[in-house]
Amino acid sequence: MTKMLEVVNLKTHFYTDKGIIPSVDGVSFTIDKGQTTAIVGESGCGKSVTSYSIMRLVDSPGKVVDGEVIFEGKDLTKISEKEMRSIRGNDISMIFQEPLSSLNPVVKIGKQLIETLILHQKLTKKMAKQRSIEMLNKVGLPRADKIYESYPHELSGGMRQRVMIAMALACSPKLLIADEPTTALDVTIQAQILKLMKGLRDDFDTSILLITHDLGVVAEIADKVIVMYSGQVVEEADVFSLFANPRHPYTKGLLNSTPHLDDEKDDLEPIKGNVPSPANRPTGCSFHPRCPHVKAICRKESPNLTSLGDSNKVRCWLYEENQEELLYAENIGR
Amino acid sequence: MELNNQAELSPYPVESSRQKENMSKKFLVLLKKLLTSKTGVVGLLIVLTVCLMALLAPIIAPYDPNKIDTANMLKPPFWLVNGDLSHILGTDNLGRDILSRLIYGSRISIIVGILSVVVGGLIGVVFGLIAGYYGGIVDSIIMRLVDSFLAIPTTLFCIVFLTVLNPGLFTLIFVIGITNWVMYASLVRSETLSIKEREYVKAAKTIGVSNFNIIFRHILPNVFSSIIVISTLSIAGTIITESSLSFLGLGIQPPAISWGIMLSEGREHLATSWWLSTFPGVAISITVLGIIFLGEWLRDVLDPRSRGTKS
Numbered sequence: 001m002t003k004m005l006e007v008v009n010l011k012t013h014f015y016t017d018k019g020i021i022p023s024v025d026g027v028s029f030t031i032d033k034g035q036t037t038a039i040v041g042e043s044g045c046g047k048s049v050t051s052y053s054i055m056r057l058v059d060s061p062g063k064v065v066d067g068e069v070i071f072e073g074k075d076l077t078k079i080s081e082k083e084m085r086s087i088r089g090n091d092i093s094m095i096f097q098e099p100l101s102s103l104n105p106v107v108k109i110g111k112q113l114i115e116t117l118i119l120h121q122k123l124t125k126k127m128a129k130q131r132s133i134e135m136l137n138k139v140g141l142p143r144a145d146k147i148y149e150s151y152p153h154e155l156s157g158g159m160r161q162r163v164m165i166a167m168a169l170a171c172s173p174k175l176l177i178a179d180e181p182t183t184a185l186d187v188t189i190q191a192q193i194l195k196l197m198k199g200l201r202d203d204f205d206t207s208i209l210l211i212t213h214d215l216g217v218v219a220e221i222a223d224k225v226i227v228m229y230s231g232q233v234v235e236e237a238d239v240f241s242l243f244a245n246p247r248h249p250y251t252k253g254l255l256n257s258t259p260h261l262d263d264e265k266d267d268l269e270p271i272k273g274n275v276p277s278p279a280n281r282p283t284g285c286s287f288h289p290r291c292p293h294v295k296a297i298c299r300k301e302s303p304n305l306t307s308l309g310d311s312n313k314v315r316c317w318l319y320e321e322n323q324e325e326l327l328y329a330e331n332i333g334r
Numbered sequence: 335m336e337l338n339n340q341a342e343l344s345p346y347p348v349e350s351s352r353q354k355e356n357m358s359k360k361f362l363v364l365l366k367k368l369l370t371s372k373t374g375v376v377g378l379l380i381v382l383t384v385c386l387m388a389l390l391a392p393i394i395a396p397y398d399p400n401k402i403d404t405a406n407m408l409k410p411p412f413w414l415v416n417g418d419l420s421h422i423l424g425t426d427n428l429g430r431d432i433l434s435r436l437i438y439g440s441r442i443s444i445i446v447g448i449l450s451v452v453v454g455g456l457i458g459v460v461f462g463l464i465a466g467y468y469g470g471i472v473d474s475i476i477m478r479l480v481d482s483f484l485a486i487p488t489t490l491f492c493i494v495f496l497t498v499l500n501p502g503l504f505t506l507i508f509v510i511g512i513t514n515w516v517m518y519a520s521l522v523r524s525e526t527l528s529i530k531e532r533e534y535v536k537a538a539k540t541i542g543v544s545n546f547n548i549i550f551r552h553i554l555p556n557v558f559s560s561i562i563v564i565s566t567l568s569i570a571g572t573i574i575t576e577s578s579l580s581f582l583g584l585g586i587q588p589p590a591i592s593w594g595i596m597l598s599e600g601r602e603h604l605a606t607s608w609w610l611s612t613f614p615g616v617a618i619s620i621t622v623l624g625i626i627f628l629g630e631w632l633r634d635v636l637d638p639r640s641r642g643t644k645s
Binding site: 120 | 532533534537540542543544547551558
């Protein structure tokens, strides 16, 4: 499997009046060609900031302070703004959570669609129009030529999200970043959009980075899952082992707080407490105040992301090999 | 893919000939829309009349506007005692026909009104967009400039400039335009500040659109309706400024005619011959009102978000 994108020790900090807030705190992962990688986590865990950091669109006062984002041998954090612009929309494109606000309300759909084609593929207006209508057909919009002449407010939410997808895929990007693409849509449309994305991924051989908090969506579409908590990766696993055998207590908690049809239980088990504010993270493992398996060491030292033999990784003292020794050392020290 | 079938069944094949049809259809829709709005029709009629008057002045004016006729000085309008139909709106202190002067005067008022708004609007919109979009130090510099302009009274500014420069049509347009740009700059800046944070601007960035194109293709269309409203309102304002400057003798110089000059010339005879100043005053008011009506309607039509709603 070839690597499409490699993120190494990415750190994005926000410089606010209240001090430096490490929103993304040393995140590393890889995305393979033609695969769908999902980043899962609660609100505020830094998953969206991660995606913006990859696109280099973090707004001030945020700043990528450290780390590398390697795409086709180039470090995206170091290339010029002009080079970055030629990558955005052409090689890496993005779809957003809110299809309702992601389209310019006073510009016709067609004009917005051809913009990227003229920009990156240097097509003529006529060819760009043809290609855009083709794309609109491909994402399953009926009467594509009519939609081409419409304004965004004339379309429904699902249709607009399809337009966004058409726009994002118009230049056949190598990587598509989807930031909660289905959150604002109702379930039936959600299923259609996911199916569409899957189909397009296979057609165009596009890798997808899916940002979501919806484990149902993850199960539906992802190949690999990255669980983020408080700006860090806490678990990385392929989708089957994640659902069959979650390792990190946080992942377990997430799964337990999701309803299942075949469950006998009436009550869900929510994870107690809240995500700690990035400005005020607890010492040691940042999950320890909410963790049911908390140990003495968890409060003191942050665990490392350790490989579990296969491609799966977890950041938890429960899985550190030399855990016993550490505990022992700790007890002696006392 | 399954979903493709839906599109292939679509009963609307792509045709280029349909586009022409669309264009004429669009025009009809616009016209229909205009007719449903009463104020829009009134505004359009007034503005059209004034424009036609300005264009066709030599044809429709009954007299040469500068022809002095000592036999018929200070003749009242026809419905008053001593008035007759040869001078419908009467004559001034030199026996010049008021109606003809009004018709010729519309030329200057229209030209100054529109061009100075264009001058001020262009400068103001560009600076406002740049200040709002880039923020930071650029914004500070432009806004301090705006503040310093705001601190100078408009009339004083015009008076100073017009006395230093040669008074004339284009200096007048330029000076009035310059006093106007501040208004556009601050309006456009504040709108840009809110629009640049919208998701679709971010979306445009994610597809690699350059800053220039984001500003002019994505943000400008969104502030357009506000610009239309404020510029129609200020066309009215500039016509008034032109009149007052001409009234002060700093604008258009006689023998050129503007409504403002007529106002100022009639002032001395106001007690005995009210028609000298009243008719140009009424002409200014009606034109300004017409432009405001038209502007309001234009705003409704040009904003696609308000389309399909009743105006």
